Amino acid sequence: MWLRFILAxxxxxxxxxxxxxxxxxxxxVLGLPFLLFWLSLSIVVTSVCMAAVYRLDPANRQEAxx
Amino acid sequence: MIVSLALMALTLAVAVYLxxxxxxxxxxxxxxxxxxxxxxxxxxxxxxxxxxxYTTTTFLGISGFVYANGGAAYYILAYVTLAxxxxxxxxxxxxxxAKEHSLVSQADFFINKYDxxxxxxxxxxxxxxxxxxxxxxxxxxxxxxxxxxxxxAVSSSAAIVIGGVLLTGYVTLSGLFAAAWTxxxxxxxxxxVVGFLGIYLPLRYFGSVGDLFAAVEAARPRFATLHTDDLxxxxxxxxxxxxxxxxYMWPHLFxxxxxxxxxxxxxxxxxxxxxxx
Numbered sequence: 001m002w003l004r005f006i007l008a009x010x011x012x013x014x015x016x017x018x019x020x021x022x023x024x025x026x027x028x029v030l031g032l033p034f035l036l037f038w039l040s041l042s043i044v045v046t047s048v049c050m051a052a053v054y055r056l057d058p059a060n061r062q063e064a065x066x
Numbered sequence: 067m068i069v070s071l072a073l074m075a076l077t078l079a080v081a082v083y084l085x086x087x088x089x090x091x092x093x094x095x096x097x098x099x100x101x102x103x104x105x106x107x108x109x110x111x112x113x114x115x116x117x118x119x120y121t122t123t124t125f126l127g128i129s130g131f132v133y134a135n136g137g138a139a140y141y142i143l144a145y146v147t148l149a150x151x152x153x154x155x156x157x158x159x160x161x162x163x164a165k166e167h168s169l170v171s172q173a174d175f176f177i178n179k180y181d182x183x184x185x186x187x188x189x190x191x192x193x194x195x196x197x198x199x200x201x202x203x204x205x206x207x208x209x210x211x212x213x214x215x216x217x218x219a220v221s222s223s224a225a226i227v228i229g230g231v232l233l234t235g236y237v238t239l240s241g242l243f244a245a246a247w248t249x250x251x252x253x254x255x256x257x258x259v260v261g262f263l264g265i266y267l268p269l270r271y272f273g274s275v276g277d278l279f280a281a282v283e284a285a286r287p288r289f290a291t292l293h294t295d296d297l298x299x300x301x302x303x304x305x306x307x308x309x310x311x312x313x314y315m316w317p318h319l320f321x322x323x324x325x326x327x328x329x330x331x332x333x334x335x336x337x338x339x340x341x342x343x
Contacts, residue, residue: 011151015144016306020299023137023291025283031276033283033290039140043147050154050337060333 004056007049014042070215077255078232081248085236088243099241100170101324108331110246111322112338117249118318119146126207136282136289138297144306149313150336156314157323157332164324172320193317200316205230242325 022038029037054060097103106114132139160175167178172193177186208229209222220228236244272278282289292298314320326332 008151008154011148015148016303019144019292019302023299025288025290028276028279031274031279033137033279035137035291036140036279039143043143046147046151047337050151053154054333054337057333060330 004053007053007056010049011042011046014045015039070217071219074212074215074220077251078229081251082232082236084247084251085233085240085244087240088236088247089240090243094241097168097170098243101164101321102242102246104165104325105327106246106325107327108334111326111331112335113249113253114242114246114322114325115319115335117245117252118316118322126210127203135294135297136286137291137293138302140292141302141305141309144302145309145313148306148310152310153314154333154336158329160314160320160323161326161329161332169324170321172317175320196315197317242322246325 018038019035022035024035025033027034032040092098095103128139128142163169163179164175167174169175169178173186173190176189177183205226206222209226212220212225212229213222216225236248240247268275268278272281279290292302314323323332
């Protein structure tokens with residue numbers, strides 16, 4: 001039940017919490033400086049988290065049943 | 067010069083045509099004008115919101131900011147993404163309340179919800195006060211872009227007057243539908259142009275995206291990170307938090323919410339939107 005709220009907190013942790021440690025140029029990943037790569041990855045993870053939240057949200061299940 | 071002028075004229079003509087056509091044949095009511103009869107499907111809401119989020123600033127302001135400050139510009143990616151997370155819970159609740167009470171504006175919401183006309187007035191005044199610099203920025207940007215792209219043939223002031231008059235005209239005629247339809251054109255153009263520049267420029271001038279960033283690093287070490295004291299990590303975190311929380315306070319974003327046909331739209335958009343930015 002609490003899983004979706006934990007999932008919803010993941011983007012904030014990645015985008016705000018981890019950035020002090022991700023604030024660096026090396027290593028380059030996919031040609032991107034590490035910080036830019038980290039934020040790009042966080043954005044992708046955010047989409048995945050929100051998709052999971054959507055599936056777990058009981059409000060959406062009722063809607064599908066109707 | 068002729069080519070760029072023709073392209074700008076064509077884009078403008080298409081936008082004005084769509085803006086006027088968007089009125090449709092049905093009689094206009096306040097609800098239809100302000101929130102599109104609450105009839106917009108998912109794709110339209112997506113495009114409308116995207117149109118209202120990605121603006122002149124996306125092209126001119128942010129690229130200038132990146133050029134001057136480097137990695138600090140990532141804060142924009144960050145707050146927009148976090149705002150979408152909030153939108154999953156915030157927008158459906160707003161939408162439901164607005165529908166139940168037939169609200170058409172942000173001020174309406176505060177008047178109804180807190181049963182206070184005065185609060186509505188305060189919200190409106192703050193909204194307008196916030197909107198003025200926002201619009202000045204957009205119009206100023208429009209002027210610069212047109213003046214540059216026409217090689218000075220159309221002056222910045224002329225562009226602002228033409229753009230401002232036409233925009234006010236079709237929005238007065240068609241209301242929210244005009245904004246939604248012109249967003250379609252704008253969105254396609256933005257994606258094409260950003261995609262082209264983001265792929266073509268690094269390949270043409272540096273060989274690859276990696277080489278581009280390596281060249282930046284060689285010229286200005288640590289430029290692609292939060293590298294200055296003024297725009298460092300504390301600045302980044304506080305700015306992202308405040309921009310995220312303030313995101314849906316914009317009167318236009320707040321009220322655009324009301325135009326959706328169903329609330330699940332916002333939940334689905336919260337999944338798709340982060341990928342877009």
